[in-house]
Amino acid sequence: MSVTIKDVAKKAGVSPSTVSRVLSNHPRISRETSRKVKIILEEMGYHPNIMAQSLVSKTTNSICVILPKSAEELFLNSFFMELVRGIVTQANRSGYDVVLSSGGSEQEEIDVVSRLINGKRVDGAILLYSRKDDSVVEFLQSNHHPFVLIGRSDKYPNLLSVDNDNVQAAYDATKHMISFGHKRIGFVSGPPNHVLSVDRLKGYQKALEESGIDMRKDWIVEGEFLQESGYRAMSFFMNLPERPTALVVVDDIVSFGVLRGLHELGYKVPDDLSIVSFNNISIAELSNPPISSIDIGIYNLGYTASQALIQSIQHQGEPQFQKRHIIPHRLVVRESSMFSMVDQTHQI
Amino acid sequence: MSVTIKDVAKKAGVSPSTVSRVLSNHPRISRETSRKVKIILEEMGYHPNIMAQSLVSKTTNSICVILPKSAEELFLNSFFMELVRGIVTQANRSGYDVVLSSGGSEQEEIDVVSRLINGKRVDGAILLYSRKDDSVVEFLQSNHHPFVLIGRSDKYPNLLSVDNDNVQAAYDATKHMISFGHKRIGFVSGPPNHVLSVDRLKGYQKALEESGIDMRKDWIVEGEFLQESGYRAMSFFMNLPERPTALVVVDDIVSFGVLRGLHELGYKVPDDLSIVSFNNISIAELSNPPISSIDIGIYNLGYTASQALIQSIQHQGEPQFQKRHIIPHRLVVRESSMFSMVDQTHQI
């Protein structure tokens, strides 16, 4: 068995409480005993039993993150790792551990979160929120458990959450195209039930409007966050009698599909079609040509979420300093959009 | 405060121990009380305090995974997520939670693991083992803590570990090239201090030897697991007076760099140079052209590691059924190697 506080106390000839006080640097403890006890602590290789600590302190210094497992959301792969890195880094810095869990279904997710939170294994939860409606949120919300959303909820607009300004991001992406002289700009969207798709579409429309460009319904296509969606969108656009000269694409992976399709058909990017997309995952940089992308600060998203959650855990009851955190985005211009319509005579 | 076993006992008019017994389906409990207590349990929304449980049971039903944070290993991004998915899925199925942690340095990693394991927060650890030597392994090993390696250790060949047969994998990849008629096959390796690089190089050499093809030292280049390494390797090879017609590349990301460089210089893959690499991360399929790659079963690697660890935790002391688990690999042939030298007259 491992060394307990009692063992140390006995060997040091003091009481367990004294050892405990030494451990927590209690002020009213003599230099001398402190030194003595610390030596024995070291000598015996003492390690505090975290479970015992948290049983009495009623706090676990842990948070949990729920992995979405549904295939639909797996597009997030490299995305998700970045997020988790951000979360774990910040949590560890604040002295918190991160428990990762996954639920097959929404009900399973609730069961998992409930077991962890109600079972006092973790102090709070971070949720990846993409669905428009989510019963896990409902559960946490109604039970007053500390949690933070990555994304935003239409239904509960006032939750603690970390998100990008996706409307603005899409606005910026579209403006970027417009500034290069494009007037025929298409939009490849994601599933219409994701807040993300909706927001980005909104920003796109706003930018067009503001520049006096008519929005054309037939230049907006919806799909999944999958390469195939991009491929399909591409073939759709290229078969149109009137084609766009630029595309704003909801996600890098989708752009990848577009690119591949264009390449197969012998079109050149950005000469024949300019492209800008979102998320700036590593694939955007690696692709051929590299894709201009809105960097949404994925790591930062995770880092901030963890920070916000831990803060809210440590200041339960107090009014929240900030409810909604917006992570700044920035456009990373790469080859896929480096083509000015202005100095060109030819158009496709 | 939340509902405890005592609260339930009081309301049910029984003793705490009875409630506990009902909870654990103890045989010697009457149908009647069991039913009654269960109803109240439900009614009051009881959830067992996991910390209290594990304090008495001396088991945590948790394992931890250490995230390598060093930039050098970040090439693993999408790789790592797959791994974690496998680990979490299997662990959850076995009723275990997964704690994710990261250490900046090797010493920090030891501190983290030590805190978690000695502090009885987790029962064991999963380690990503890529370095040739690793003090974390040393620590766990010498303290008899349950752990499993993903990868293998030269120094401690007999540890519980999950790995691929990388020699065979590289052998297969190389043979694949040879079967297409290639006789001039180069190898782009990773850092020479990774067992992975060494093993794959070994397999490459073995395949050449067996086919009576001379190995040429100048057709083997070492690098990092980065795109740039591929780029550099490519330019190196293409500037050689005598060029290879095929390349075996240690990692998909590296292949990606090769591909990009070739594209820039106007070379065609596979016509001018055939390529096969390892890991089969999503980028391999998405790339242009898609890269032939050895699928090493990343998810499976994680799943099996978790399984092996939990088994070893639950059967501590007993002799291990199996020490080294080998996850099968398989070659996924895509466009980058679909080119037969045999029916060709022209060669670069």
Next chain:
DNA sequence: ATGAAAGCGCTAACAT
């Protein structure tokens, strides 16, 4: 079949 009591390892009043 059930209850009483002890104890897991730790902290925090409450003494002194």
Next chain:
DNA sequence: ATGTTAGCGCTTTCAT
């Protein structure tokens, strides 16, 4: 400045 005691929520002998 340090020791004594009680108790966190649970399980598990040991009684009955």
